[in-house]
Amino acid sequence: MILERTMSDDFLTNTYLIADGPDGSAALIDAGGRLGPLLDTIERERLTLTAILLTHHHGDHVVELDDVLARFPGTPVLIHALERELVPQATGEIVPGEAISVGGLRVDPIHTPGHTAGMVSLLVSDGSEQLLFTGDTLFKGSVGGVRGPGHTTYGDIKTSIMERLLTLPPETPVHPGHTEPTTVGRELEENRFVRIWRGLDPEGSQQCTALGEPATLILLGDDYDGGHKAWVRWPDGSDDIVPGSRVEVSR
Template sequence: MIIERTMSDGFLTNTYLVADGPDGSAVLIDAGGGLEPLLDAIERERLTLTTILLTHHHGDHVQELDRVLERFPGTPVLIHELEQELVPQATGTIVPGEPIPVGGLRIDPLHTPGHTLGMVSLLVSDGHQQALFTGDTLFKGSVGGVRAPGHTTYEDIKSSIMDKLLQFPPDTPIHPGHTDPTTVGAEKEENRFVRIWRGLDPEGSEPCTALGEPATLVLLGDDYDGGHKAWIRWPDGRDDIVPGSKVETQG
């Protein structure tokens, strides 16, 4: 399996080229900035680009779609049906539970809502190895927020991570939608959100103001961009994951 990545400036968004081997079949996963090395690799390795698979509709993950289609016109663009109308270039849908064959690869879509309603993660395998592409659901050391456009709930993203993504073997590579790769095992042991969910670390209880409203700060964790992601609890008991920049503590 060939996996190559580029990361855009600014948003630090990853785009991946995944292929079954030289002279073989390939897909792009997302279409953020800085794609030229991947587009060149398709031609250099004599790959056939069969599909562009989108984890979700946010602009930083689709902003270079037109450029890809100019270079490889007619390439199908697939996204979850719940977000298809949000991406004009989309030509079809990704259906969780229905494998996508790409040459010698098998791609299994997983519905992992939370950051968006139609978020999908992709398990790619070639019969010898497998890798997870998690979009904006799970990052190295962090998790997706549930305040972005089209978001769902805290309960959704927790379930997507704990009940789906982290059920794979510990050595399974994770390729997130932003910045560095990681593994299932590393996130189970080192991700501060996951450690609390597993009962390994205690919840925090510091009063705070979140999005201008009183709340309790359960965790202020590091985020992929050098900032923070905050798990907060509202007075009615609802939990939320919001940008750390939107939280003020009283200390």
């Protein structure tokens, strides 16, 4: 299997190229910037680009779609049905539970709502190894927020991570939508959000103001960009994952 990654300078968004080998079939996962090196690889390795697979509709993951299509016109652009209308270039749908073939690669879409309603993670296998691409659901040491455009709920993202992603074998490589790769096993043991969900670490109880409203700070965790992601609990008992920059701790 061929795997290459580029990362944008501004939003630290990853775009991935997967292929079944030289002279074979390839797909892009997202289209978030600095695609030149990946498009060059497609031509150098004489690959046939069979699809652009989008994890979700946010602008930092689709900003370079037009450039890809200008260089490889007619390439199918696939996204979950809940987000298809949000990406004008989309030509078809990713259906969870229905495998996508990329030459000798099998791509199994997993619906992982939370960060967006139609977020999908993609499990790619060539028969001997498998790679997990998690979009903005799970990062190295962090999790996706549920306050961006098209988000759903804290309960959704927790279920997506704990019941759909981290049930895979611990050695499974995880390639997130931003910054560095990790593994299922590492996130089970080291991700601070996951450790609390597993009952390994206690919840916090410090009072704070989040998004201008009173809340309890359950966890102020590190985020992929060097900032923080906050898990807060509102007075009605509901939970939320919000940007750490929008949380002020009570003194």
